Amino acid sequence: MTGTAKDKKDKKDKWIAYRRPGDEAATRLFFLPYAGKGASGYRELADSFGPEVEPVLVQTPGREGRLAEPAVPDIDELVEQLATALRGHLDVPFAFFGHSMGSLIAFELAAHLERTEPGLPGPVGVFVSAESAPHLLVPPEVTDEQLTDEQFLADPTRVRDNSPLKSDPLFMELMLPSYRADCRLVERYAAKDSHSSVRCPISAFTGEYDEVVPPESVAAWKQHTEDRFRLRMLPSGEEAFFEPESFPLITAAVESDLRAARQS
Secondary structure, eight states: OOOTHHHHHHHTOTTEEEEOOOTTOOEEEEEEOOTTOOGGGGHHHHTTSOTTEEEEEEOOTTSGGGTTSOOOOOHHHHHHHHHHHHGGGOSSOEEEEEETHHHHHHHHHHHHHHHHOTTSOOOSOEEEESOOOGGGOOOOSSOGGGOOHHHHHHOTTTSOTTOHHHHOHHHHHHHHHHHHHHHHHHHHHHTOSOOOOBSSOEEEEEETTOSSSOHHHHHGGGGGBSSOEEEEEESSSTTGGGSGGGHHHHHHHHHHHHHHHHHO
């Protein structure tokens, strides 16, 4: 895959925050943001991939360079926007990667494309991290929409004590609306009566000692693919995804699975 004209286009594309094209790239891997964070949250991991993967960091509304835009609190609406925005970038083999909330977006985007674009090649894989399978998600008894900002910030199940939302007033002013929209997106998604499945493989990552999203909840993603499912344990707890020693394990697994998808 080569750059030139597409590189210039990406500079003006608000949905693409970063892209690393290369002549040896065989698969384009799109990263979907997790709650409270923008595309930059994946930059270090993206740069760890070898030349056979072209990482593309997707920027959704309400974060970083798009902070002035309201975040989208509904996954169906966001997926519709993403499918339209990314359609011109799906001209080569592609896959989606998401951590936490980004897992749900990656999965639903893949399902949407398989369902609505039957004449086009679908994704060759979906990669999820530190998120329970969709059918296991349960909406809270008190929803985000019922809480004031003060009540939301005081709820330890929504905002941790060490979060900059509590310690940094400027950060809180800038990011709280987007973070609450992200929480609302997940809550609404959890309230759905049924969830999708995909025809492509799903690969999942989980912290071996994660007590917040335990490995068995991540393993249940197996029920949402008609193809192969693979589960990888990272040797840590709930912060396993963010630990630099996990990056080589993640990139090696993703590259291996993408290679297998191309050969199948």
